[in-house]
Amino acid sequence: MNQGCPNPKCKVHQQVLFQKKDGHYFREDDAKYIQRFKCKICSKKYSTATFKLEYKQKKRRWNQFIRRDYTAGKSMNRMAMHLKLHPKTIERKIQYLAEKARRSQKNLLQKLKKNQISEIQFDDLIASIHTKLKPVSISVVIDPNQRLILGARVAEIPAFGKIAEISNRKYGRRQNLHPKTLDRLLYELRENIASNCLFKTDEHKRYPGIILKNYPKASHLTHKGERATVAGFGEMKQRAFDPLFQINQILAMFRANMNRLFRRSWNTSKTQASLQEHVDIFIDYFNEELRMNVKRCKKI
Numbered sequence: 691m692n693q694g695c696p697n698p699k700c701k702v703h704q705q706v707l708f709q710k711k712d713g714h715y716f717r718e719d720d721a722k723y724i725q726r727f728k729c730k731i732c733s734k735k736y737s738t739a740t741f742k743l744e745y746k747q748k749k750r751r752w753n754q755f756i757r758r759d760y761t762a763g764k765s766m767n768r769m770a771m772h773l774k775l776h777p778k779t780i781e782r783k784i785q786y787l788a789e790k791a792r793r794s795q796k797n798l799l800q801k802l803k804k805n806q807i808s809e810i811q812f813d814d815l816i817a818s819i820h821t822k823l824k825p826v827s828i829s830v831v832i833d834p835n836q837r838l839i840l841g842a843r844v845a846e847i848p849a850f851g852k853i854a855e856i857s858n859r860k861y862g863r864r865q866n867l868h869p870k871t872l873d874r875l876l877y878e879l880r881e882n883i884a885s886n887c888l889f890k891t892d893e894h895k896r897y898p899g900i901i902l903k904n905y906p907k908a909s910h911l912t913h914k915g916e917r918a919t920v921a922g923f924g925e926m927k928q929r930a931f932d933p934l935f936q937i938n939q940i941l942a943m944f945r946a947n948m949n950r951l952f953r954r955s956w957n958t959s960k961t962q963a964s965l966q967e968h969v970d971i972f973i974d975y976f977n978e979e980l981r982m983n984v985k986r987c988k989k990i
């Protein structure tokens with residue numbers, strides 16, 4: 691979209707009234723004619739491409755493939771090999787795709803504000819950065835009725851269990867930022883979630899306090915973690931009725947579709963920021979494409 695003169699010092703900055711058409715150019719990258727403009731006041735030249743997030747990209751055609759493959763368990767190196775792009779290009783494109791995904795998710799939440807959500811489920815995935823000794827949690831909040839992921843945030847947590855001592859010795863004390871991050875996420879979703887909403891979670895000891903703080907009128911049901919068991923040749927089998935089926939199923943999809951979250955994966959996250967980027971891209975792709983595979987889910 692044309693947003694008018696991009697010169698911040700110009701009197702008619704971001705106004706379309708004082709612009710005139712100034713020819714066009716052919717963009718070879720995606721074979722499109724791009725309209726150019728010129729500001730009548732400051733003579734600044736610009737085009738419809740100036741305001742796009744893809745501005746100055748030279749390989750636009752590959753964006754959709756990277757988005758599709760990155761959320762289908764493909765590694766960054768394999769994408770570089772198959773698309774014949776430099777690994778650095780893939781890295782940059784992922785940063786761009788993450789920004790685009792965040793904007794799209796923000797728009798979706800804005801749209802959903804009209805119909806506030808009456809039921810929420812949330813839970814955490816445990817992942818790690820660089821080594822199992824540096825674990826992180828990914829808090830995921832969903833709307834089970836529309837099968838929508840509302841948000842997911844990565845947070846540093848200390849190592850627990852047998853490796854706690856080794857982790858402490860090798861990498862020092864790790865902060866527990868999980869409660870703060872989850873609290874922040876629920877706070878940010880306050881305009882989408884009804885104040886008398888029903889929260890369904892497992893029996894994590896910190897959850898009731900965080901819910902009560904952000905939604906004092908809400909009700910909270912806890913269920914024992916009745917995870918699906920792995921049976922036979924390793925497929926998922928449900929043992930009994932699972933009241934938290936929707937959230938467990940979506941967490942399983944995170945694990946099945948993001949290479950770095952695979953069990954016994956050769957891929958690891960190198961930084962927390964890149965893990966968050968991957969999560970952001972997955973949320974957007976899930977809400978837009980994957981959730982529609984279930985018949986009852988309609989396009990929003």
Ligand SMILES: [Zn+2]
Pocket residue numbers: 695696697700701702703729730731732733734
């Ligand atoms: Zn101007």
